[in-house]
Amino acid sequence: MNIQSCVEVRNEWDIVKARQSGRNIAKELGFGTVDQARITTAISELARNIYLYAGNGAVAIERVENGGKFGLKIEASDSGPGIKDIRKVMEDGFTTSGGLGAGLPGVKRLMDEFTIDSKENEGTVITSIKWLR
């Protein structure tokens, strides 16, 4: 059972690849169809951000365990320009206004845990977990 994967993101095809591997792992871990679709959407958004704003990076997906609880962790990292004002991008309506992107607050709501770490001119790492219920 392949319970982890890492997809490099350089073009739009890679977004599909990241989605696919995320969906497979979610299915294997026993997530229901709704949660599978949510996890995939979250991966899709994060990969798309990498593709649009950083140029390249990677989405790593793995199973995590915490005190008998199992979950799926997404780690999206890039070495792009970084996010200048994290509070601003975490505000509703900031990235979504005009565009149709769900934005980071949307991803956060789809998942259970969400952390973001970013430095200007160095890059961004976003980690997010969905726990199995």
Next chain:
Amino acid sequence: MDDRDLQYQKYKAILENYLEEQSEQTLYKGQQFSRKMIEQKISPEEAVSLHVSVLEELFPDIPEQLKNSYDFLLEMMIGYGFAYREHQSLRSRQQQLESEIEIAANMQQTLLAGDKPEVPNLDIGAISKPAQKMSGDYYHFVQDENDCVSVAIADVIGKGIPAALCMSMIKYTMDSAPEQRMQPGAVLENLNRVVEQNVDPNMFITMFYGLYDPRVHSFYYAGAGHEPGFFYDAEKDEFEELFTRGLVLGVSKKTSYQEYQRVLNGNDMVIMLSDGVTECRSTNGFIERDEIVALIRKYIHLSAQEIVEEVYRELERLQEFELRDDFTLVILRREV
């Protein structure tokens, strides 16, 4: 049975009912059920998923293709779920902002609420209504030990919160220079200095300041670009404009304000207002100053407070209960 199971069973029952007999009553039940789901924050994708799982139980032999199409629908609904959740979060933020503004508005009310003084032989009426939650209009009375009453009416050009913040500054400035109260021109000169130094250059304040001295039945006043008030001469039964010369506050550092004086005989009135009164817009265009005079005349037999309230009520109705600008009207009448 947990909530989810209960929901499932309920939905299944309603759906089965509907499949059996396509009645309006069942659809109505469905509508009520959806409202409950929204209350419980069930997102669109969960609703679709619920529907699909019930279908799969009712029809175990659903064609594979149809089944797959539901997966596709689910994927589509995730996007709607996204938007739905954002909407909910924005809505709760809006509620939070509104309650903050409510608190600020209440603070402003306590800050600006000048008690109407009780003065022998002087009938006073005052009303001030904000167009939005916070007012950019201001009126304030001060009564001293000789029963002299000073009244200030100001209007910040602009509305809402910035105007209200500015208004608080005016209030503190006036409170901090009590010795000037007897000289309307000096009051405005002092305020002009403060406003010029502290307020953004594209925010202006107009003001009318007057002082009534009952010992000599005289009203002394000065104005800074403010909407002119009226003087009612009871003997002639005529309204005249209370003209003042003076620049709007905050435009130029060195401005002087001319002081005027009127003697009030019995039943004479001084009427002060903000441009929210004269810029009332009805379906037939702006309300003319003549019409304001006509309204006051209509209620002239009432007390000053009743007059301002009636005039406000009529103008509110003319504007179809939608104030476009803050509205302030103050009347002083010498009683005999």
